[in-house]
Amino acid sequence: xxxxxxxxxKVSIFVAIACIIALWFTPMWRIDLAAPQYPxxxxxxxxxxxxxxxxxxxxxxxxxxxxKTIHKNDFKEFVYMPIxxxxxCALGLVVFFLNRRIGFYIWTGLLLxxxxxxxxxxxxxxxxxxxxxxxxAPIKVPGMAYQPPLIGYKKxxxxxxxxxxxxxxxxxxxxxxxLTGASVYEWRRAKKMGL
Amino acid sequence: MKLSHLLxxxxxxxxxxxxCKMKSTESAVGGDAASRxxxxxxxxxxxxxxxxxxxxxxxxxxGIPSGRLLKVLPVFSVxxxxxxxxxxxxxxxxxxxxxxxxxxxxxxxxxxxxxxEHDGRWLFANANxxxxxxxxxxxxxxTMEIIELPNSGGNHSSPFLTENTEYVIAGTRFSVPIGxxxxxxxxxxYKKNFKSTASFINIDKNSGHMNVAFQIILPGMxxxxxxxxxxPSHGWFFFSTYNTEQASxxxxxxxxxxxxxxxVAVNWKKAEEYVKAGxxxxxxxxxxxxxxxxxxxxxxxxxxxxxxxLDPTELKDFVYLIPCPKSPxxxxxxxxxxxxxxxxxxxxxxxxxxxxxxVKAIEDKAFEGEYNGLPVIKYEAALHGExxxxxxxxxxxEFDGKGNAYTSFFVSSEIVKxxxxxxxxLDRVPTYYSIGHLMVPGGDTKKPYGKYVVAYNKIxxxxxxxxxxxxxxxxxxxxxxxxxxxxxxxFPTIGEPHYAQAxxxxxxxxxxxxxxxxxxxxxxxxxxxxxxxxxxRKGNEVHxxxxxxxxxxxxxxxxxIQVGDDVYFHITNLEQDWDIPHGFAIKHAPTAELLVMPGExxxxxxxxxxxxxxxxxxxxxxxxxxxxxxGYMRVSAxxxxxPLKWGIGDTAPGAGADTTAK
Numbered sequence: 001x002x003x004x005x006x007x008x009x010k011v012s013i014f015v016a017i018a019c020i021i022a023l024w025f026t027p028m029w030r031i032d033l034a035a036p037q038y039p040x041x042x043x044x045x046x047x048x049x050x051x052x053x054x055x056x057x058x059x060x061x062x063x064x065x066x067x068k069t070i071h072k073n074d075f076k077e078f079v080y081m082p083i084x085x086x087x088x089c090a091l092g093l094v095v096f097f098l099n100r101r102i103g104f105y106i107w108t109g110l111l112l113x114x115x116x117x118x119x120x121x122x123x124x125x126x127x128x129x130x131x132x133x134x135x136x137a138p139i140k141v142p143g144m145a146y147q148p149p150l151i152g153y154k155k156x157x158x159x160x161x162x163x164x165x166x167x168x169x170x171x172x173x174x175x176x177x178x179l180t181g182a183s184v185y186e187w188r189r190a191k192k193m194g195l
Numbered sequence: 196m197k198l199s200h201l202l203x204x205x206x207x208x209x210x211x212x213x214x215c216k217m218k219s220t221e222s223a224v225g226g227d228a229a230s231r232x233x234x235x236x237x238x239x240x241x242x243x244x245x246x247x248x249x250x251x252x253x254x255x256x257x258g259i260p261s262g263r264l265l266k267v268l269p270v271f272s273v274x275x276x277x278x279x280x281x282x283x284x285x286x287x288x289x290x291x292x293x294x295x296x297x298x299x300x301x302x303x304x305x306x307x308x309x310x311x312e313h314d315g316r317w318l319f320a321n322a323n324x325x326x327x328x329x330x331x332x333x334x335x336x337x338t339m340e341i342i343e344l345p346n347s348g349g350n351h352s353s354p355f356l357t358e359n360t361e362y363v364i365a366g367t368r369f370s371v372p373i374g375x376x377x378x379x380x381x382x383x384x385y386k387k388n389f390k391s392t393a394s395f396i397n398i399d400k401n402s403g404h405m406n407v408a409f410q411i412i413l414p415g416m417x418x419x420x421x422x423x424x425x426x427p428s429h430g431w432f433f434f435s436t437y438n439t440e441q442a443s444x445x446x447x448x449x450x451x452x453x454x455x456x457x458x459v460a461v462n463w464k465k466a467e468e469y470v471k472a473g474x475x476x477x478x479x480x481x482x483x484x485x486x487x488x489x490x491x492x493x494x495x496x497x498x499x500x501x502x503x504x505l506d507p508t509e510l511k512d513f514v515y516l517i518p519c520p521k522s523p524x525x526x527x528x529x530x531x532x533x534x535x536x537x538x539x540x541x542x543x544x545x546x547x548x549x550x551x552x553x554v555k556a557i558e559d560k561a562f563e564g565e566y567n568g569l570p571v572i573k574y575e576a577a578l579h580g581e582x583x584x585x586x587x588x589x590x591x592x593e594f595d596g597k598g599n600a601y602t603s604f605f606v607s608s609e610i611v612k613x614x615x616x617x618x619x620x621l622d623r624v625p626t627y628y629s630i631g632h633l634m635v636p637g638g639d640t641k642k643p644y645g646k647y648v649v650a651y652n653k654i655x656x657x658x659x660x661x662x663x664x665x666x667x668x669x670x671x672x673x674x675x676x677x678x679x680x681x682x683x684x685x686f687p688t689i690g691e692p693h694y695a696q697a698x699x700x701x702x703x704x705x706x707x708x709x710x711x712x713x714x715x716x717x718x719x720x721x722x723x724x725x726x727x728x729x730x731x732r733k734g735n736e737v738h739x740x741x742x743x744x745x746x747x748x749x750x751x752x753x754x755x756i757q758v759g760d761d762v763y764f765h766i767t768n769l770e771q772d773w774d775i776p777h778g779f780a781i782k783h784a785p786t787a788e789l790l791v792m793p794g795e796x797x798x799x800x801x802x803x804x805x806x807x808x809x810x811x812x813x814x815x816x817x818x819x820x821x822x823x824x825x826g827y828m829r830v831s832a833x834x835x836x837x838p839l840k841w842g843i844g845d846t847a848p849g850a851g852a853d854t855t856a857k
Contacts (some may be wrong), residue, residue: 039237040773057772060745064819138820 004101006189012182013104016111019175020085023048029122033058033147034160044070045166048077048085055161066137067146068129071144077121084114101186108179113178123150145190206317232493232672234261234683239704242636242697243371244649245304245318246670249691252299254320258696259636259647260672267857270329270338271299271322277790279338283763283798284718291325291343300324300695303420307403308340308610311425311532311641315702317403319354319363326350328365328396332405335708337486342405345480345502346373346392352418356639360398363465366418367391374480375413376468385443385687389415392433392504397464404486409503411461411514414567415441417450417461418489420591422523423542426532426643428550435523435534438494439566451541451609455574457566458537459552463757466505466512474510475503492795500520508568514546515557515567518574518678520545525632529600530641533647534579534615536600538589545589545602546619549579570668582618585611589630593638593695595645595675601638603630603650610650610673610699612680624680626671629654635675636697644699648680650675650723651692658685668692709773711794718796720765725749732839739841743777743791744769748811749824752847755839758803758832764789764811788814803830830850 027045030053034041042061044115045053051072059069072078095103130147133140146156149163165173234240240258243265248254252272256265268756273280275423279287280297289297299322307317317339318331326347330340344350344365353367370389372378378388390412414762417438424431436751439456440507442449468473480502481627487494507514519526519537527536537546539855555561557574563573588606602611608629612622631653636644652658657667667687675682686759713723722728728749731738737760742749756762766779780788783800791797803809812825840848 054772060770060772063745140825 003102005096005099005104006186009104009182010099010184011102012178013092013096013107017089018174018180019171020089021177022171023085024082026171027052027166028168029174030164032162032167034162035158037158043158045087048168049082051075051078062146064137064139065141065144065146066134066139068132068134070129075117075125077125081118101190104179104186105183108183111176115172119150126150133173140175199752199780200286200392203243212566218411227815228681228683231674232260234258234263237575240265242644242647242699244634244636244697245306245804246651246695247301247304247320247693248689249302249693250258250300251690252301253689254301254304254318254321255692256689257335257670257686259649260683262684264686264689266336267689268331270320270337271301271327271341273297273787275787278787278797278799279321279332281799282347283800284493285487285794288338288341288487288785289429289494290485290496291327292345292481292483292685293325296325298324299378300817301690303354304694304696305363306698307357307360307362308391308640309359313637313640313696313702314360315698315706319356319358319697320468321350321365323368326365326367326473328354328363329403329769330398330405332403335704337487337659339489340370340405341483341485342396342407343482343484344392344394344407345482346390346410346412346504347371347394348391350391352421355397355423355432356420357432357463358429361403362395362397362622364419364421364422364423364432365394365396367393368417368419368742370415370417370438374478380443382441382443383567385415386441387390389443390498391416391418391436391458393418393421393461396736400597401663403493405497406423406484407482407502409475409505410504411465411466411507412517413507413514413666414569415467416457420527422528422535422639424528424550425530425680426530428528428532428535430462430463431550432463433526433528434459434461435519435526435537437522450521450853451829453521455520455532456522456539457516458519458523458535460515460517469510469513470503472747475505478504484853489711490715491830492630492716492797495538495660507601511570511657514568514569514763515553516569516571517548517553517577518563518571519548520544524589525602527594527639528593528757529594529615530596530643532641536589536592536602538591538602539586540590542589542606545582545586545592545613546574546587547579547582547615552579552610553577565704577854580618582613582620585613586623591633592647593633593635593645595635595638596643597645599675599681601633601635601648601675603633603819605629605631605653609802610648610674610680614710622679624673624682626650626652627658627685628656629650629667629691631693634695634697635818636699639696644675644697646674646676647683647697648675651688651695653691655687659687670695672830709793710771713767713769713771714795716767716794716796718765718767721796722765722767724769725843728841730755730839731761741766741779742769743767743779743824745775745811746813746820747815748779748824748826748845750821750841750847751843752829753827753841753851754848755837756828756830756831756833757835758801758806758830760802760830761801762801762803763797764829766791766799768793770794777809777817777824780814782809793836803828806830806832 029046042054097108106136218440242259244257254268269279305319306313320329326344332339347367348369348371351368354363370391376673393411422436438450520542521539523537524540525538560571561576584774586604586607590603592602630650650671652669655666673686791798809828
């Protein structure tokens with residue numbers, strides 16, 4: 001029984017690893033805020049291990065409504081995420097040398113799992129950030145929560161918020177699509193050959 | 196004739212008189228003027244216009260073509276609006292050898308140039324009264340340096356620049372005895388003892404730092420304006436001068452007698468060589484040089500004790516006089532560097548000199564004689580030609596880069612456009628009223644921008660709503676794109692606008708500093724974070740290291756201050772965002788308030804005279820909670836045992852000691 005990987009799948013391993021490594025050099029996610037009094041715009045960039053951009057400005061603004069301030073050190077994700085993705089890349093090499101389809105499927109599943117867990121974690125953080133307001137906050141708007149959109153556009157008071165993958169995020173998406181596509185291709189190839 | 200006929204005739208006559216009434220002041224405006232100066236909300240102006248503030252001592256920045264006031268830059272006068280000249284950091288900027296001088300008379304401006312074009316780095320400003328020159332940085336729009344001038348009676352002929360910003364010059368308006376000597380006041384002692392000086396201030400290519408490289412001692416007369424040569428005439432400086440009669444009194448009459456005064460032509464390259472060759476004389480003097488440090492956000496004063504002087508009656512061949520009718524004001528060099536336009540303010544014509552002819556006249560020794568030991572060139576030998584019957588009282592000329600010159604006429608209140616080549620008058624427009632200088636953006640450079648001319652008017656009369664006996668001065672914007680000049684806009688200005696400079700917005704706007712990096716703040720009393728705030732007593736002095744951030748000051752409760760203490764409030768603005776300054780004011784502080792830029796530290800000194808509670812607060816509306824941005828200082832009697840305590844929230848002196856009923 002031939003359980004070996006096609007050349008396409010083998011190449012895709014390295015392309016996917018390269019895409020993931022790009023996350024160390026490019027921001028993963030971005031949240032843009034716009035309001036008439038900020039014509040130059042405010043933007044926050046989430047990296048694999050850091051949060052950059054106009055974080056201090058956002059912190060300054062949010063303290064009126066009692067939102068927590070954002071600090072790099074408060075995110076254990078910035079420790080776990082590089083480790084998880086580092087392990088994922090190392091496993092890719094293992095999958096390559098094992099040269100078994102099942103390994104490739106599991107590895108693809110692992111990336112999708114990381115993506116899912118990250119998005120869930122991100123949503124949970126946003127929920128907490130937008131709902132857990134300081135009871136002594138100077139301004140309270142009845143019934144108002146300030147949870148940013150997980151992905152896409154949302155208007156909050158006079159601010160418009162847009163949340164979307166940044167360059168690194170698109171590399172991640174590309175890696176996930178590539179591996180899923182390669183898995184489907186492997187699956188079909190195996191079926192066709194009656195293996 | 197019947198009475199009814201008589202009445203009818205009278206009525207008809209009255210109507211006829213009404214029908215031929217005289218031209219009104221608004222008649223010159225064309226139909227599309229409004230749209231050509233309209234800058235829609237959210238759009239920017241095409242040009243920055245830096246306009247001298249005259250007796251306000253400041254410089255104003257307007258947008259062109261809208262005429263909107265963008266900013267007033269504090270330069271030579273204290274400015275309570277932001278604490279300039281009041282804060283401990285900025286006080287040294289206004290130091291002079293005669294002490295702290297918190298005002299001046301600011302006349303002319305010069306934008307730094309590279310290859311004869313404005314480069315957008317610095318703006319230089321003169322102080323006419325207490326002779327000084329300032330350098331303003333165009334990244335932060337801030338006065339960075341002020342240098343005093345020794346041996347100067349009044350710094351009017353200043354600041355004008357060479358084509359690569361090698362030198363900014365400063366010529367004396369009021370001749371005085373050199374070295375602040377006392378002298379009798381009569382024409383004989385004027386002739387003997389009084390001198391004027393032309394100071395050459397060297398500009399450091401990279402930092403912009405100024406130093407008085409040398410001074411040329413000239414005969415007693417009044418230097419008025421100046422222009423550097425450019426292109427072929429680079430290396431020369433031309434000064435207009437009046438009172439070559441050397442009168443010491445009633446100059447209105449006595450300085451207006453001679454048919455021709457002079458344009459003083461200085462070969463500064465040759466002067467530079469003489470200085471290098473050690474031919475300049477060291478002279479003991481004392482003048483101040485004040486510099487603002489971008490990292491400590493503080494100014495320091497340095498006293499300089501000597502100056503190099505050159506005597507052109509000893510070193511003969513670098514200063515020449517060109518006769519020029521009559522009491523010339525402007526002596527303006529055209530963009531090609533070939534023509535020098537003299538504007539005799541009492542003359543009925545405009546003489547235009549040719550640089551090539553002037554140089555040849557020197558070679559040919561075409562001199563008509565000497566004046567106080569300086570060679571005088573024959574008028575005709577240097578003359579390109581005269582513009583005949585241009586108007587009355589020519590003052591100053593700028594150029595459009597297409598071979599046209601624009602001269603302002605004070606007496607006949609108009610701008611006259613004429614051709615440099617054939618000296619023919621091409622067009623004239625009235626100005627309302629009494630124009631002084633005019634400005635074509637880049638009109639003093641090799642490449643004028645050439646779309647507009649702005650008239651700076653000395654008297655405004657009915658241009659704006661009346662405001663009592665004193666009215667704002669006015670600037671008037673004209674289009675010079677077509678053959679005919681067209682009035683587009685009036686806009687009021689601060690002080691009295693004398694001269695101005697303008698530069699395309701693109702050359703400056705993107706380099707504008709948005710805030711100071713707090714990590715680079717090296718102020719000795721910085722509090723880079725609320726944890727660094729504290730209050731320290733050193734004998735009679737108390738230093739409060741305070742921070743400001745939306746929307747609180749830290750500490751906001753201070754106790755243990757005593758009557759008579761010198762309390763220094765060092766406020767650090769922790770914000771790192773554009774346009775978020777915080778103000779600081781304390782009740783009854785007799786100086787001013789502060790306006791502290793993001794990332795900056797500024798210090799207000801206050802010596803309380805009475806016991807009590809002194810509220811302090813932010814004066815610049817900063818946020819929804821601006822009104823809450825306030826605190827208290829408790830001042831106790833001298834020798835009181837109230838300990839020094841401070842804090843905010845949980846750490847405030849009274850916090851935790853809850854005395855309310857439980």
